[in-house]
Amino acid sequence: MRTLRLGWSRIGYELRTYFRQGDSVFFTFLFPILMLSVFAVAFSTSPNIGAAPDGSGGITWAAFYVPGMVAAGMLLSGVQNLGVDIAQEKGDGTLKRLGGTPLPVFSYFCGKIGMVLASSVMQVALLLLVARFAFKVAMPSDPGKWFTFAWVFLFGVITSCVLGIALSALPRTGKSATAVVIPIVLLLQFISGVYLNFAQLPGxxxxxxxxxxxxxxxxxxxxxxxxxxxxxxxxxxxWDLGLVALVMGVWLVVGLLLCRFTFRWIRKDG
Amino acid sequence: MTPGAPPVQVRELAKSYGGANAVGGISFEIHEGETFALLGPNGAGKSTTIEILEGYRDRSSGEVSVLGKDPQHGGLDWKSQLGIVLQSSGESGNVTVLEQLKHFAGYYPNPRNVGEVIEAVGLASQARTRIGRLSGGQRRRVDVALGIIGRPRLLFLDEPTTGFDPQARHQFWGLVNGLKDEGTTILLTTHYLDEAATLADRAGVIVGGRLVDIGPIDQIGGPGAKVPIVRWRQDGVVRSERTSAPSVLAARLYAEAGREVEGLEITRPSLEDIYLDLVGAHAGAAEDAA
Known part of the structure; x- marks a missing residue:
């Protein structure tokens, strides 16, 4: 009970500090929206993708990039945000201070994951609003699609968070955190069908x-x-939605195990 | 914890990093309600010792009991009885003093009143200021406030007043005296010997990972250390003599000179003088042995 109450209190605290931090809000929170806008504007005069030979049908490039940007947002909010954030908190003494208080580790994680969930829901809502109203992207009308959206989104964000927490053990110092984490997520975005059309990548x-x-x-x-x-x-x-669930599930378990065995309030030097 | 057992018991504590001894077998106790100062030069092993007691570091050998528990297996209930003011801090600039203290108060079963704590550390007019906008000394007071918000039985103060101006330091001393009056047991490290002399009941001096002296604060350095020094000038040369009867010496000098003695002064060595002698003697001995 106490653990959950403190977890809840941590979520409020984390959200407050996150949104007061101008640079991370800009680069992580607004990043997918900016990227969608860049792609939508850059390809605004290109013919539709998936159109019939006579040029009819298909979807705009803006519509084509929406799923990739939603996925990028899920990954950035979890892996990049938490991977860097926690490594920096380790570096600047925040975790050392928390480790000296009776705050349960689980409450700390609840705060981080809750903060990411709340901010990524806002992020995706804003992204879809921009797509719908600025770039005229049609939204699915089938409730079944929105159900798929909900579980893929929640499952994906939580998996990303757990992986971000696990990844935060990697940087040796707070200063090296972005240098370690950003190349990993950037590379993944290029090979996973976020920026480049996945169907056109080599097998x-x-x-x-x-x-x-x-x-x-x-x-x-x-x-x-x-x-x-x-x-x-x-x-x-x-679409292989079963495989989508399975692979995310495996990564979630791997991430949880890594967190369980690698997370320390401080880096003990022997 | 068995009733009457000292809150802190350390026996033959040793810690080595890759073969080098940071702490080489020290023993001491801190009694209930006592303020104990751990003194020593930088790198002497003070911080390593205090971090072992706080549970941050594992020891290489020896026995440690803090509030009846081995700090390596402290647990959350144990932590809720500790207050820790670390040597350095540099974080959470985005929340206000009031927000930070309210949030941390929620971690503890029986916290102090947030407003009273802010008042006590002298930050009442900065309560709604973000911590990142405070001066270094003010931020240090936030650290102290966070250390005492949980009403700790045992408080660790690792160089708490670094960066304070003299007025803030005196205000802080008043705060610590208030905590002492409430029965809080305190372990203090500081480089300000006047601070140790004012606040501590007993002190231990660490040099090169070893405890070279321990005792009531006014007996550090042994009985000879406080013997007054009489200085005067004779034929243009400064002379000095240590004596436990300085006024007798002064009277004799006056009688011999038949007039006011030139440059006469009688001083008692301060804790700082005694400390510097101790550290100098033992640092020299350690180098000879090496």
């Missing part, structure tokens, strides 16, 4: 990307936001 690269969870988050979101005609372009010819 071996698709296989490599399939080991990591971002590819599956993006695929789950394509199932939600792209028309059924795009399903045939997937490497397997299907």
């Amino acid at each position: 071996w690269l698709q296989n490599v990307a399939s080991i990591f969870p971002l590819k599956w988050m993006a695929q789950g979101m394509r199932a939600v936001f792209l028309p059924g005609s795009f399903e045939a372009v997937e490497p397997s010819g299907h």
Whole structure:
């Protein structure tokens, strides 16, 4: 009970400090929205993607990029945000101070994950509003699609958070945190179908990307936001939502185990 | 914890990093309600010792009991009885003093009143200021406030007044005296010997990882250390003599000179003088042995 009460109190505290931090709000919170805008504007005069030979049908590039940007937001809020944030808190003494108080580790994690969940819900809502009203992207009308959206989103964000917490053990110092974490998430975004059309990547690269969870988050979101005609372009010819759940589930368990065995309030030097 | 057992018991505590001894077998106790100062030069092993007691570091050997528990297996209930003011801090600039203290108060079963604590550390007019906008000395007071918000039985103060101006330091001493009156047991490290002399009941001096002296604060350095020094000038040369009867010496000098003695002064060594002698003697001995 006490653990949950403190977890709740941590969520409020974390959200407050997060949104007062101008740079992280800009680069992590608004990043997917900025990227969507860049792609939508850059390709605004290009012909529709997936159009018939006579130029009819298909979807705009803005619509094509929505699922990738939703997935990127999920990954950035969890892995990048927490990976860097916790490593920096370790570096600047925040964790050392918390480790000297009776705050349970689990409450601390609740605060981080709750903060990411709350901010990424706001982020995706804003992203979809911008897509819908600034770039005229049609939203799914089928409630089943929104159900898929809800579970892929929640599952994906929580998995990202756990992986971010696990990844925070890697940087040796708070200062090196961004240098360690950002290349990893950037590379994943390029090979997982966020910026580049996944169907056009070479087969071996698709296989490599399939080991990591971002590819599956993006695929789950394509199932939600792209028309059924795009399903045939997937490497397997299907959205494979069962596999999406399975791979994210495996990564969630791996992440939890890593957190359990690697998280320390401070780096003990022997 | 068995009733009457000292809150802190340390026996033959040793800590080595990769073969080098940071702490080489020290023993001491801190009694209930006592303020104990751990003194010593930088790198002598003070912080390592205090961090072992706080549960941050594991020891290499020896026995340690803090509030009846081994700090390596402290647990949350144990932590709720401790107050820790770390040597350095540099974080949570985005919350106000009031927000930070309210939040931390929630961690403890029986916290102090947030407003009273803010008042006590002298930050009442900065309560709604973000911590990042405070001066270094004011931020240090936030650290102290966070250390005492949980009404600790045992308070660790690791160089708490670094960066304070003299007025803030005196205000802080008043705060600590209030905590002492409430029965809080305190372990203090400081480089300000006047601070140790004012606040501590007993002190231990660590040099090179070893405890070279321990005792009531006015007996540090042994009985000879406080013997007054008489200085005067004779034929243009400064002379000095240590004697436990300085007025007798002064009277004799006056009688011999037949007039006011030139440059006469009688001083008692301060804790700082005694400390510097102790550290100098033992640091020299350690180098000879090496």
